[in-house]
Amino acid sequence: MSTVAIPLTQGLSIKTVAWAVLIAAALALLPFAVGEYQTILLAYGLIFAIAALGLNLLLGYTGLLSFGHAAFFGTGAYVVALMVKYFHVQSMELFLLGTVGASLVVAFLFGFVSVRYTKIFFSILNLALSQVLWSLAYKFYWVTGGSDGLRVPTPTLLGGAIGVTDDKIHFLSHAYYYYVLVLFLACVLVMWVIVHSPFGKALQAIRDNETRARFVGIRIRQYRLVAYLVSGVFTGIAGALWVPLNGLTTPDILYWPFSGEIVFMCVLGGFQYFTGPIVGAVVFNYLKSWVVGATTYWQALLGIILVVLVLALPTGIVGTAKRIIDKARRAASA
């Protein structure tokens, strides 16, 4: 059987490329326009966007809702923290390498067990498995610091070319911000290629109709497992990037409500769209930092937003915006 070659540029119009370049340029120029606090906040948003992008390969493209992706985010974060603690590693590149390896192992173990199931079973199984890691991080306090967590100092970037500076805030809002931005853009690009490759098309076929996909000759379980691996690695990378920014990793990021937050991001942006999780993560990050500052009962407010979203706007921000724009266009042309 020959594979059908689908050009990767399919669906990639000049307009899309122009928009992408424009947004990337805007993100690159941002540190000059706004303060250090805003830049760091945006860096958090971009990191969560990588995690949400990873989750959405499962949720949006494969039709599997994982309620346990905190496991990979936490794996990334703790691998970095443990590399610092036991091997005194400082290089960010080594951190990322270690994280990719570790998340691959965890994703393979979890994925091997969980991709046999779909729907709620898949969700809950993921939840249970991620809780295993949480309880380990929580209980083995002499390794992981327990609920106090582990501190992570600022790393060196690009093999030590950009070293540790005295001004940590300046480092995080400039050198580290660009580091995150470049990795974010790379992740978006890779995910775009994956989603538009024959492999990505096969995942969508599995999502839409499992039986038909099987009859066409797609090996469903293997495809799901590979999607799970990719998804886990993306979220793991996000965790590794998050730690130096936060300076500390605690078991909270392995706890299942954090998994819920990653899902929240995808739903907020609109998991039916490629850009949905990116928009959702960045908006969620702003939303949360604003709500947490505004009221003690931020959790309730976020909960209400989630319920309203799911009830009234199931296509999220991107879907709703698209609908409004389409409507306006039709009204203009009519």
Place this chain on the structure above:
Amino acid sequence: MRIVNLAHGNLYAIGAFVTASLVGNWLAGTRTLILYFLLPAGAFVAAAIGAVLEPTLLRPFYRRAEEYQLLVTFGLLMILEDAVRFIWGPYPLSASTLFSELGSFSIGDAIYPTYNLLVIATGGLAAVFLWAFVYRTRFGLLLRATAQDMRRASALGVNVNRVYVQAFTIGCFMAGLGGAIVVPGQSAVLGMGVEALVLAFIVVVIGGLGSLEGALVGALIVGIFREIGITVFPEIELAMLYLIAAFVLLVRPAGLFGRPA
């Protein structure tokens, strides 16, 4: 009924808080015998909340993919968690008079609180009543029919909406009762809902979704393994429970007593 409610643990917590504030605060000093009869108050409040939640928030989702249910109940969990904090504040609430009043007795060298016997008796009674309700009454028959095939039950004249409300209300009642009955022995704290939910999930996964006897056996397994874990190797006590759940799902996806879907 194939409803997965992530906010179920919060109803357990609400049951605990209601009973604790009623018995431990407002009516503290009343004759303790009366207080024992007031214990289930939390369960009734939880049931009332359930009766409101099902038609308003959950019903719109039966026709949509199951995943949306998880999302909406996750939102509900966040709301209820803060609602409890808003109403009762961040401090633990206790009703320990009921616990200490009964004293304890000893079996050999071990000292055992008498109140726990009451908890065991209540748990056993609740289990028997629930079983009788589901398997020996006309309502239980309609309930099981609706769970098996909602459309057909509806076509045969069952008021499906009413069955759903009633079933959900009973579920919430049981959650509230659980919370209400443990509160004299421990105390009501924030976050107890999430903790209970995760344990309840493990129980149900091990026992099998949609099986009452499974839930009972699962609960006993979890309880016993937890105690063994705490005494023998406390570090992996929780991890072991999750691993048991994952293992059961792997070997018997429907749980020990569940029917394969």
